[in-house]
Amino acid sequence: xxxxxxGHGASRGxxxxxxxxxxxxxxxxxxxxxxxxxxxxxxARLQAALEAARAEMRTLRExxxxxxxxxxxxxxxxxxxxxxxxxxxxxxxxLIRQERYSAGYALRVQRDRLAAVFESMDDPYLKARLxxxxxxxxxxxxxxxRREPLPRGTAGEILVCENVAPSEIxxxxxxxxxxIVSAAGSPLSHSAILARSLHLPLVVGAAEALARINDGxxxxxxxxxGRVVVDPDAAELHDYRAREQQEARERRDLERLRSKPTRTxxxxxxxxxxxxxxxxxxxxxxxxxxxxxxxxxxxFLFLQSEQxxxxxxxxxxxxxxxxxxxGRPVTFRTLDLGADKADRAGLALANEDNPALGxxxxxxxxxxxxxxxxxxxxxxxxxxxxxxxxxVPMVACREELVIVRRRLARAVASVRRHGVAVEPPPxxxxxxxxxxxxxxxxxxxxxxxxxxxxxxxxxxxxxxxRNNDALGDLYSPLHPGVLRLLAxxxxxxxxxxxxxxxxxxxxxxxxxxxxxxxxxxREFSLHPANLLELRRAIRDCDLAALQAGAPKLLxxxxxxxxxxxxxxxxxx
Ligand code: PEP
Ligand code: MG
Numbered sequence: 001x002x003x004x005x006x007g008h009g010a011s012r013g014x015x016x017x018x019x020x021x022x023x024x025x026x027x028x029x030x031x032x033x034x035x036x037x038x039x040x041x042x043x044a045r046l047q048a049a050l051e052a053a054r055a056e057m058r059t060l061r062e063x064x065x066x067x068x069x070x071x072x073x074x075x076x077x078x079x080x081x082x083x084x085x086x087x088x089x090x091x092x093x094x095l096i097r098q099e100r101y102s103a104g105y106a107l108r109v110q111r112d113r114l115a116a117v118f119e120s121m122d123d124p125y126l127k128a129r130l131x132x133x134x135x136x137x138x139x140x141x142x143x144x145x146r147r148e149p150l151p152r153g154t155a156g157e158i159l160v161c162e163n164v165a166p167s168e169i170x171x172x173x174x175x176x177x178x179x180i181v182s183a184a185g186s187p188l189s190h191s192a193i194l195a196r197s198l199h200l201p202l203v204v205g206a207a208e209a210l211a212r213i214n215d216g217x218x219x220x221x222x223x224x225x226g227r228v229v230v231d232p233d234a235a236e237l238h239d240y241r242a243r244e245q246q247e248a249r250e251r252r253d254l255e256r257l258r259s260k261p262t263r264t265x266x267x268x269x270x271x272x273x274x275x276x277x278x279x280x281x282x283x284x285x286x287x288x289x290x291x292x293x294x295x296x297x298x299x300f301l302f303l304q305s306e307q308x309x310x311x312x313x314x315x316x317x318x319x320x321x322x323x324x325x326x327g328r329p330v331t332f333r334t335l336d337l338g339a340d341k342a343d344r345a346g347l348a349l350a351n352e353d354n355p356a357l358g359x360x361x362x363x364x365x366x367x368x369x370x371x372x373x374x375x376x377x378x379x380x381x382x383x384x385x386x387x388x389x390x391x392v393p394m395v396a397c398r399e400e401l402v403i404v405r406r407r408l409a410r411a412v413a414s415v416r417r418h419g420v421a422v423e424p425p426p427x428x429x430x431x432x433x434x435x436x437x438x439x440x441x442x443x444x445x446x447x448x449x450x451x452x453x454x455x456x457x458x459x460x461x462x463x464x465x466r467n468n469d470a471l472g473d474l475y476s477p478l479h480p481g482v483l484r485l486l487a488x489x490x491x492x493x494x495x496x497x498x499x500x501x502x503x504x505x506x507x508x509x510x511x512x513x514x515x516x517x518x519x520x521x522r523e524f525s526l527h528p529a530n531l532l533e534l535r536r537a538i539r540d541c542d543l544a545a546l547q548a549g550a551p552k553l554l555x556x557x558x559x560x561x562x563x564x565x566x567x568x569x570x571x572x
Contacts, residue, residue, distance in 0.1 A: 002233040007206025008469070009226040010187035011195035012529060014243060015179035016232075019217045020154055021210065022161040032102035043096045046103040049143035050092075054083050056139065056346055059306075082136045088114070103144055111137045135351040158221055160213045164202075166190040166303050166341055173200050179221040181228055183209045188455050188466035188475065188505060190341050194300065196527050197277040203228055205469035254532040258289050262535045264543040270517070272535055273331070273525040275503060279317065282324040285528045289535070292328035294451060294525025295391065295503040296321060298375065299336050302343045311374045311381075318382035329387040331428065331451070331525075332379045334372070334404075336361045336393035340467055347371065356465065361394025361430075366403065376411035380422055388425045391451055395429040395436050401446040430503075432456035437485050444496035451525065452489055454504030458482055477506045478562045480554075483519065487554060490520040501525050513537040514569040515562070518546040518553055545569075 034042045057080045082088065088110065095106035111133065118130040155176025163184045164172070169191055172180065177200070185191060185204035195202040201223030213219060213230055220229040220240055229236050262272045273294030274285030282293055301309050301317055309317070322330050337348040338360025347368065352358035365372040382388055392404050405427055412424045426448035431437045437457060440450070454477055459466040461482060464475045476482075486502070493500035501523035506512055508526030510533045516524070517538070526534060546569060556562045 002229060002231050002236060003212065004227060004229040005206065005208045005212060007181065007203040007209070007226045007228060008187050009222065009224045010185070010189075010192035010204045011200055011202035011223050013179070013199060013201035013223045014240060014247070015158060015201045015221045015223070016237075016240060017156050017158045017178045017219065019160050019213045019215060019219045019230075020157040020177070021213060021215045022159060023210065032105040033100045034096075034102050036100065039097055039100055042103050043093055045144065046092055046096060046106065046140075049103065049140045050083060050089065052143040053136065053139040054080065056143075057083065059345075078132055079136050079139075082132060083140075104141065107137055107141055107144070138350055158219045160209050160219070162210065164191050166194050169194040169198060169200065170304055173198050179203075179223065181206050181209045181213070181219070181221060183207055184469060186467045186469045186475070188459075193297075193505075193527075194277060194303075196529055197275075197281055197300075199529070254536065257532050257535050257539075258287070260289075260535075260539070262289075262291075262538050264517070264538060264541045266542050266544050268522075268543045270538050271501075271523045272531060272538070273501065273503075273523065274531060275508075275525055275527050276321065276330075279320045279324050281528055282321045282330065285531065286325050286328070288528055288531045290325075290328070290528070290531060292387075293321070293325055293330040294501050294523070296330055296332045297336065298332055298334065299341055299343070302335065302337060302345065302347070303341065306345055308343075308345045308347065308371065311378050314375060314378035315381045318379055318388075319385050322382050322386040322388060326386065329389050331389040331391050332382075333391040333393055333430070334362065334375055334379075335365050338364050356459070361432075362392050362400050362404065363394065366400070373407060373411060376408055377415060380408070380411045380415045380425065381420060383422050383425050384420050389428060389449065390425050391428045391430060393430045393453070394432055394456070395443070396433045397436070397439075398442055398446050401427070401429055401443060405446070430456075431489055432460070434461045434485070437461075437489050440489050440492040441496070444492055444498050447498060449499045449501070450489065450493055451501045451503045452486065454482075454486075454502055454506040457485070457504065458506075461485065476559060477504075477509075477512070478559045478566075480556055480558065480562070483515070483556070483562065484554060486516075486521075487519045487550075494520065499523060508534065510534050510537045511566065511570075514541055514546050515553065515566055517541055517543055518550045518569070520547075520550075 057076055091110050092106050095101045095109055096103060114133055115130055156178055158179045158181060159172060159177045160181045163182050164180055179201040181203045183206055187204060192202055192204060201221050203221055203223060203226045206228055217230050220232045220236060262270050264270065271291040273292050274290040275295040276282045276285060276293050277297045277300040285293060301314065318332060337343050338358060339356045342348045349359050359367060379388060379390055390408060395401060408427060409424060412422055415422050428449040428451055429443055429447045430451050430453045431440060432453035436443060455466055458475060458477050462479060464471050466475060490500050502516060502521055503525035507524040508530045510530055513534060524534060549569060553565050556565060
């Protein structure tokens with residue numbers, strides 16, 4: 001019988017296919033036994049996962065030899081030791097052989113036993129080793145489960161799961177998955193951003209998904225509205241076909257805008273840049289008339305492979321992106337790993353108590369000297385092929401920019417020594433940390449441009465996790481505090497003659513274009529999927545009228561007042 005329920009549309013597009021259900025495999029699994037005949041195979045599976053985790057640590061150490069601070073090396077060595085600890089290894093094997101526990105459950109039981117010992121210790125240093133234990137248990141558990149390939153035959157299927165990691169998205173699409181429905185997750189997550197980039201319809205926060213959908217059910221997914229239909233009847237299928245046709249017509253209408261300028265009704269030109277994660281995105285953005293790339297998320301390259309991309313591989317990727325946007329700037333954001341973006345090579349630290357406030361963005365780059373210098377050299381080399389800019393993520397203070405500028409100058413000098421004539425690329429800072437936004441006057445003369453990452457800025461400003469769906473509407477850029485801070489940053493840019501763009505998802509929300517224009521924004525950077533729609537919305541705006549309404553907008557006391565302002569602005 002047809003049934004439907006809703007999640008949040010996180011990546012646009014319609015899809016129809018059979019469901020492939022992937023059940024969660026968190027460490028908090030309940031007691032699980034294996035049949036006697038499977039004990040040997042289960043023990044071997046655990047050994048393989050332990051060995052894979054050890055190999056991972058070895059490779060990481062080798063690859064980064066010399067690039068790490070001593071603390072980081074000690075951290076890796078300690079984890080490698082724990083992985084070899086006979087107490088852990090033999091106890092796990094015993095639990096599987098004697099108790100016939102599944103490998104996952106054995107991991108949990110042994111973790112809890114050791115945790116109880118650590119917790120009972122008085123020595124704070126030993127107590128703190130519990131984090132290390134959790135780190136390595138987490139790695140082994142990941143090898144037990146996360147890397148399990150999807151069963152064969154997923155082509156044309158819709159993956160239904162608890163959650164999906166950014167590093168899985170491209171692989172799933174390559175396997176032919178046509179859409180994803182996840183019970184958890186949020187439209188602001190990096191998985192969602194990547195899904196949008198790959199045009200893979202995604203519905204997140206569909207809490208009922210795992211309870212309502214069975215393997216093999218026919219499912220219809222609407223990545224715009226977040227609606228999921230199980231076992232659609234004839235009427236639903238008819239609507240689906242009609243929607244498909246209507247979308248094709250709308251796309252054709254929008255195509256006409258490609259070669260038209262992005263100019264408001266009263267004649268002011270607005271720069272619309274694209275966000276990109278790959279050369280394909282860049283080429284698409286170019287075809288849609290983007291002014292350039294305002295944000296190229298370089299970490300995508302790092303998320304896909306278990307090996308760190310070397311200088312040559314990065315250079316080729318960056319060069320091709322530059323070539324795909326002839327004559328227009330491509331803004332490479334330096335590595336922004338950490339928080340919810342864990343790479344497969346293991347650079348991002350695991351098990352931080354508070355990863356969103358931890359070693360992420362520029363902090364991670366400054367921890368791994370060699371990785372950062374390699375990336376800067378690759379970007380600088382690419383600048384020989386066209387205009388390039390360098391954008392630094394998660395900047396909290398001026399000192400970080402001063403160091404990065406010095407390192408960038410060194411990269412330029414090193415590339416020149418190899419006979420390539422290059423100039424230092426313009427350097428910009430992402431404004432994502434509230435203190436950087438409030439203190440933007442102190443950063444302005446250390447940069448050539450600024451780009452506001454509203455995804456993170458909103459989460460830090462409102463203390464609302466961008467990935468936590470349970471917080472629902474609390475995550476909203478339509479908060480008076482957010483708007484005032486944006487106006488402050490944009491105003492500081494004007495005062496110091498430093499261009500300011502917004503490159504968070506807020507810039508890609510076409511409904512908000514009048515609001516951002518009223519706040520003084522003249523540069524947008526958004527995913528190519530909405531680029532033409534945004535250009536159409538801007539062409540419908542009267543900038544002078546919007547600016548006249550800005551004081552009222554900034555006086556709004558709550559979200560409803562802002563929405564009323566927006567509704568009125570859209571009608572004029
Ligand atoms: C942002 O935070 O707004 C941003 C553009 O960066 P990311 O989404 O990659 O964190
Ligand atoms: Mg960010």
